[in-house]
Each structure stands twice: as structure tokens, then as C-alpha cells.
Amino acid sequence: MNADEKIAVAHLNVAFRKGTGYVPVVHDINFTIGAGETLALVGESGSGKSVTSLAIMKLLAEAPKTRIDGSAIVADRRGAPIDLVAMGEQQMRHVRGNRVAMIFQEPLTSLNPVHRVGDQIAEAIRFHESLSKADARSRALALLEQVGIPEPVKRLDCYPHELSGGMRQRVMIAIALAMEPDVLIADEPTTALDVTVQAQILDLLRNLQKKNGMAILFITHNFGVVAEIADRVMVMYAGRIVEQGSVSQVLSSPRMPYTRGLLAAVPRFEQAGLAQGELGTIAGFVPDPSTPPGGCAFHPRCGYSIAGRCDQQAPVLEEIEMGHQLRCVRWRELATEQEGAR
Numbered sequence: 001m002n003a004d005e006k007i008a009v010a011h012l013n014v015a016f017r018k019g020t021g022y023v024p025v026v027h028d029i030n031f032t033i034g035a036g037e038t039l040a041l042v043g044e045s046g047s048g049k050s051v052t053s054l055a056i057m058k059l060l061a062e063a064p065k066t067r068i069d070g071s072a073i074v075a076d077r078r079g080a081p082i083d084l085v086a087m088g089e090q091q092m093r094h095v096r097g098n099r100v101a102m103i104f105q106e107p108l109t110s111l112n113p114v115h116r117v118g119d120q121i122a123e124a125i126r127f128h129e130s131l132s133k134a135d136a137r138s139r140a141l142a143l144l145e146q147v148g149i150p151e152p153v154k155r156l157d158c159y160p161h162e163l164s165g166g167m168r169q170r171v172m173i174a175i176a177l178a179m180e181p182d183v184l185i186a187d188e189p190t191t192a193l194d195v196t197v198q199a200q201i202l203d204l205l206r207n208l209q210k211k212n213g214m215a216i217l218f219i220t221h222n223f224g225v226v227a228e229i230a231d232r233v234m235v236m237y238a239g240r241i242v243e244q245g246s247v248s249q250v251l252s253s254p255r256m257p258y259t260r261g262l263l264a265a266v267p268r269f270e271q272a273g274l275a276q277g278e279l280g281t282i283a284g285f286v287p288d289p290s291t292p293p294g295g296c297a298f299h300p301r302c303g304y305s306i307a308g309r310c311d312q313q314a315p316v317l318e319e320i321e322m323g324h325q326l327r328c329v330r331w332r333e334l335a336t337e338q339e340g341a342r
Helices: 049-056 089-095 117-128 133-146 165-176 195-212 223-229 247-252 257-264 331-341
Strands: 005-018 021-034 038-042 066-075 081-083 100-103 183-187 215-220 232-237 240-246 318-321 324-326
Touching: 005 049, 005 215, 021 038, 021 049, 021 066, 021 215, 021 240, 038 049, 038 223, 049 066, 049 183, 049 215, 100 165, 117 133, 117 165, 133 165, 165 195, 183 195, 195 223, 215 223, 223 247, 232 247, 232 257, 240 247, 240 257, 318 331
Parallel strands: 038 215, 038 232, 100 183, 183 215
Antiparallel strands: 005 021, 005 066, 066 081, 232 240, 240 324, 318 324
16 A cells, blocks of 8 residues: 555455355455545446445445455554454444545435434544534534535534435535545435536535545446546446546546446437437346356347357456556457447
8 A cells, every 4th residue: 555545455355145155246356546536436236336335344244144355455543554354343433434434325314313413423523532512513513514504503403304315415424524534435425316416516525525635436327427526437347347447548438348338328418409319228237146147247238249259258357558457358359440430
């Protein structure tokens, strides 16, 4: 782990117990995120994005129900490296929310419905710091002001159901940022929000990141959000990273057919009202991890697969240019075809 890196994940594997054995669901995930950097993790539902984040946060079921291998290194308050994967639950409680925090996908189910939001923010603060109730409440008020909630004094005493979806999400951000963590994991924090509120949340995260210099792992299925907030992007399919690089590399020159399929399904503003045909789709579904296909996991759904090759040869993650990696045995041929079609 370099000095400018806030988190370094290496060879992360996750498997769930089934019967007398284990079913692998996340395979050999490697990435780093630097200070002030945002890494987007993209893929369909069922690709393993949330499992990856929950494994890092140690929020999955404990052994023997779950098996987690690899490492996720962050720095403690003194700057010494600590491995989240190797930690027990008692140790992790003092790191979770303190050094690494998470914004969950649906705030209404993440917030406690019978406690006021001010009390929930103050609870997170008092767990990590020896503060009086009054001081913790003052800090909670300052956090609500920081995340842009109107009438923050009034909102302190509101219950979650009394707030709008956007305000609940801001409360979740306030809880996550209460201890100024080095790493923030945002698991689809703008899902189910209208585009105006979504833009406000993204602006808020960007501004807070500039102020605190935190590293953000942003999990989403929305490439529009990726283009808006991310510096780098990893595309995940069937528990594996299938393409990764800078936002410009992946969005402008996607080489993996899966990435191309995802991008083809994104509506484009400049084509609104024009006769451009139907949006692209990817046939089929993400495979069941207990019965994965042979060869490339994407080949049963891929329009470029070749029998006897794609269904036999499991592709490795290759670097095709500086910082741009992908997993496809045919990428050279497809890149030539793509250039010829321009």
C-alpha cells in the first residue's frame, strides 16, 4: 500500500456455504483508490458488486457460512496499515464508520424507524468518541448543515418516515461522514431518486470529497452517474472484473463485449426524439454462481462468442494499454472490426 493510497484490495475472494461445500461468488478482485479519487464499480444486479463492498466492510455472515480470502488494507489513525479482512468483529467495530464508512442503497430500510435522525447520527459519533449527549447532538446538527438539509434544527427531531427520499439519503451521508473516514463506499446511493435530487447528491459527495480528501468506491449500474462522478471504472460480471480503466478509456473505447452491451443500453440525450431504433439489450441473465458456464462466463449471452474457443478458454485480465485492462480472448479481433467500422 503506497502512501497516496487510501485503500488497497488484493486477491479478494468470497464464497458462500452451500450444503457441504462453498459456492464462489467473487473472484480475485484487485484495486486501489487514492486520496480524493473515485472508483466506480459497475455491472448488472447479481454481478457481485454489493457482495464485494459488504466483504470489505465485514458485514457478511461470519464463517463457516461465508469464506473470505485476500486482503483489504487501510491505514489506522496513526497511519499504520491494517487488514480489514483479517479483523474480528470486535476490532472491526472500531474501524467501521471510523476509517471506512458505507452509504447503503435504501436509506429507509437502513435507518431505524423508531429513533429520531439526530439520535442516530449522535449514536454513531458517541460510539467512537467520548462525548456528552449535548456535544454529540451539536456535532449531529453541524453534519446536517454540512450535507445541506434545510431547517436542520427541526430535522434533528424528525423520524425517517417524515423526511423525503433525498433528505433521508443526506442523513445516511451525514452518518457515514460523522468520523471523517478515509474511505467511503457508496452502494447505489442515488437509486430511486429523481434526477434533480440525484444531481444534488452527486454534487454533495464531490464537494465533501474535495474538503476531506477521502477515497470513494461508488457502486452503480448507471453509466450516466459514472461519467458524472468517477475517475476510474471497473466493470464486473459474474463475480469477476471484466474491464477496467479510466472513465475515458472504458466509456469511449470499450473493448469487452459486455461493457459494449451495457453502454448500448444507455439512452443518449443527443438522440432524444430521433429515429435511432431501439435501445440495445443483452439477452439472458447473469449466470447462477453455483452452475457457472465453462470458458468465458459471458459467452452464452455474447453475440461475438465462437464455439470451441470462448466456451472453452477462460480469459485472463490483460492490459491492452496503460491502465486499461479487460478479460476477452477475442479483444484484438473485435478492436480491429470496431476500428474498421468507423
